[in-house]
Amino acid sequence: MTVMDKIGTTILFSEMRPGAAWEDRFNTWYHEDHIPVRMVLDGWQGVQRYKARGDDDYLVVYDLASPAALKTPEYDVVKTRPSAETNWMLQNVTNFTRFIGAELGRHGDVEAAIGAPVIFAALFNVPEADCEEFDAWMTQDHVPLLLQCPQWLAVRRFKLPVAEPVPYTRLSLHYLSSDAALTSPERDRARSTEWRKRMTRHDWFNTGRARAFDAFGSRYHAVR
Numbered sequence: 001m002t003v004m005d006k007i008g009t010t011i012l013f014s015e016m017r018p019g020a021a022w023e024d025r026f027n028t029w030y031h032e033d034h035i036p037v038r039m040v041l042d043g044w045q046g047v048q049r050y051k052a053r054g055d056d057d058y059l060v061v062y063d064l065a066s067p068a069a070l071k072t073p074e075y076d077v078v079k080t081r082p083s084a085e086t087n088w089m090l091q092n093v094t095n096f097t098r099f100i101g102a103e104l105g106r107h108g109d110v111e112a113a114i115g116a117p118v119i120f121a122a123l124f125n126v127p128e129a130d131c132e133e134f135d136a137w138m139t140q141d142h143v144p145l146l147l148q149c150p151q152w153l154a155v156r157r158f159k160l161p162v163a164e165p166v167p168y169t170r171l172s173l174h175y176l177s178s179d180a181a182l183t184s185p186e187r188d189r190a191r192s193t194e195w196r197k198r199m200t201r202h203d204w205f206n207t208g209r210a211r212a213f214d215a216f217g218s219r220y221h222a223v224r
Contacts, residue, residue, distance in 0.1 A: 007111050008045055008065035009103040011158065013121075013171065017057045017095040026093070029085050030060070031217065037078050038062065039223045043069025047220045050119060050213035057095050059121070059213050061173070063114075067102065099123075101158030101171050104135065107143050108154030113175035116153055117215045120174040120182065124208040125167055131159075134170060134199070141195040143172075149186035151178045168209075179212060 018026035030049065038044050043065040050059040069075065082090070090096075126134045138157060146152045158171045181187065190196070199205045 006045060007063050007114060008043070008069075010064040010067050010069065011099075011101040011103075011156075011173075012062040012064065012070070013059070013097075013099040013101060013173075015052070015057050015059045015095060015097040016089075016093040017055070018089075018093055020056070022092075023056070026058075026089060029089055030058075033083055033085055034060075034089075035220050036223075038075075039220055041069065041074050041078070042072055045222050046114070048115070049216045051216040053212045053214065058216065061119075067100070070100070096164075097166070098162065098164045099160050099168065099171060100162035101160055104157040104159055105139065106154065106156045107139075108147055108152075108175075110154045110156055110175070113153035115215070115219050116175035116177060118176040118179050118181075118212060119215075120176060120210065120212050122172045122174070122208060122210040123166075123168040124170045125204050126170045127204065128169075130202060130204070131169070134205075137195050137199055138172065141193055142190050145186060145190035145193070146174065146181075149181050149184045151176055151181035151184065152186065153177055166209075182212060 016026075035047055039047065044062060045065055046063045048061055050061070051057075052059060064070065124134065135157070143155050143157075146155065152174065154175045156173045156175075158173075160169055160171055163169070176182070
């Protein structure tokens with residue numbers, strides 16, 4: 001663990017799907033353009049890319065010290081004066097999402113787990129009136145049971161002040177040492193509690209989105 005591995009309180013979570021004919025070009029652009037121009041900016045601490053299971057989507061999760069990293073003059077230049085290749089990619093990728101997450105809490109040793117080979121991302125559009133109930137269920141019931149699984153390393157919970165194109169309001173990132181955690185007895189217990197059964201009375205709970213991703217490439221750290 002180095003000082004560059006310190007994990008801040010904000011993330012940028014974004015998915016994209018390249019065309020099959022130019023997938024290699026997409027990955028080259030990500031590693032040689034998209035990531036390097038950000039990792040030199042103040043407040044950008046680290047980044048890991050992932051590949052979705054079951055389809056051709058890619059995910060990137062940037063770790064930021066705070067929301068201020070997205071408001072610097074230097075980042076504004078990156079956003080408003082993109083390279084020609086960036087322009088082409090953004091015009092041609094599909095399944096684009098962009099979520100800004102403000103951390104609500106972390107459970108387990110997140111800094112040790114940040115390089116986990118598998119993450120499980122769960123998104124819910126929780127109405128403001130139900131946020132207190134949802135957060136209590138997560139912290140008091142669901143997450144503690146998940147973390148009893150040895151392969152369930154850590155969990156980070158976020159509210160989403162920016163969510164495009166779907167207005168989700170809550171995101172949880174689960175860091176797993178193996179996908180065996182997803183079929184573990186501990187997860188089965190976490191999904192069968194009385195509290196969780198009560199949560200299913202909400203339509204928004206039943207229309208949440210959850211999927212697993214495998215780490216793609218090495219983790220990048222800030223370059224100062």
